[in-house]
Amino acid sequence: MNPDKIREMQEAIRQESLDGWLFCNFRHRDRLADDILGVSPSATNSRLWFYAVPAEGQARGILHSIEKDTLGALPGEFTFYSGREGLVEALLPLAGKSWGCHFSQSITAISFLDAGTADLLRQAGLKLMSAEGLIHRFKGLLDSSGMESHERAAAHLYEIVDLAWAKVKQSFEQARALNEKDIQRFMLEEFARRGLETAHPPIVAAGSNSGNAHYSVEEGAVFAQNDVIQFDLWAKEPAGIYADISWVGVYAQSAPPRVQKAFSALLDAREGALRFIKEELEAGRRPAGADVDRKAREVLGGLGYGGDTRHRTGHGIDTEVHGSGVNIDSVEFPDSRPLLDGSCFSVEPGIYFSDFGMRTEINVYIKDGVSIISGKDRQFTLLYC
DSSP states (O other), rough: OOOOHHHHHHHHHHHHHHHHEEEEETOOOHHHHHHHOOOTSSSSSSEEEEEEEESSSSOEEETTOTTTTTTTTTEEEEEESSSSHHHHHHHHGTTTTTEEOOOSSSSSGOOOOOHHHHHHHHTTTEEEOOOOOHHHHHHSSSOHHHHHHHHHHHHHHHHHHHHHHHHHHHHHHHHHOHHHHHHHHHHHHHHHHHBBBBBBBBEEEEEGGGGHHHHHHHHOOOOTOOOEEEEEEEBTTSSOOOEEEEEESSSSOOOOHHHHHHHHHHHHHHHHHHHHHHEEEEEEEEOHHHHHHHHHHHHHTTTGGGGGGGGGBBOOOSSSOOSSOBBBOSHHHHOOOOTTBBBEEEEEEEOOOSSSSOOOEEEEEEEEEEEEETTTSOOOOBBBB
8 A cells, every 4th residue: 555545544534533543354354454455355364463544643553473464565663463462562552542443333334343352452442433434535435537437337337228128128019028137148248348347247127026126137037018127237347436227117118007106206206315415515514325315215205105115225336336435324224424525326216015116226426516417418217118
């Protein structure tokens, strides 16, 4: 890690009013610590290590004497221990200060510090605070090149949706059998042709399968008349930023009234959330992810769909599809972190029933205090054959 990255960390530490950021790992359990510090997943990690970055001054590493090279070429002063007493002694210079650590009572995805190690640190005199704000500032915010990478990925995904729906429409018009696996395979072929990477195959769900938010295509159901069809696809350029979108269509020339009504409610919820973000930013306020989620839920509840939601309104997006930044969530993993410049996240309200379900997902990022929708020239409407 170069000195500029350490300085970026220290700026984030000061902005969060902490004395430092404390990383630790054992058997690579904390993937965030490895990722942020650039520790190789193949590095030996059979003993506990710590790396403390203070708000000011030099970083300090603490490693077991038989694993001195685990942290590679990270800068700073290093202490080596061989037993528990030596480890506690090495921690003493960090005592009396407030350290951001990788735990959170609500955001499980960034919570890695185990209770036993936390007790050890407190007994050594360290004050432990959640690093959730640090992680958001350092890893969850996109710079201009990240925003451009995200926009390119989004453009690809929207093109793939258009091509995939053209195949669905052609099948309908020709009365030719088509199943979920056919379309999923086509999307994956497009990913490969465009040089995109994905963490998991896209979701293509028809009929009652669309009511399963995390449906996994196996053999693949055949599309039937009036089926709701849910597309959910996410991908990125190599080493780039993800885009993650969901689209809803109907295997018919028009939607049944119940389906159209449900989709209209989702649009109202999504637009209500977007309007809330825009108004808050224009007023000079930075809404929390939980605030935005509550707004979307308020809209759905007012339209009679409050009991039909099964998941949060959105998640952070960065080099991972479910990233380390702010989630649009007030109920599952309540996220009180503010939408800062560089925040990138999905807005995807969903409602689900026994015979069908749907969600409409777009991506938003904050730049210079303005909320920007990826691929904003798109028309986000229900698709028909």
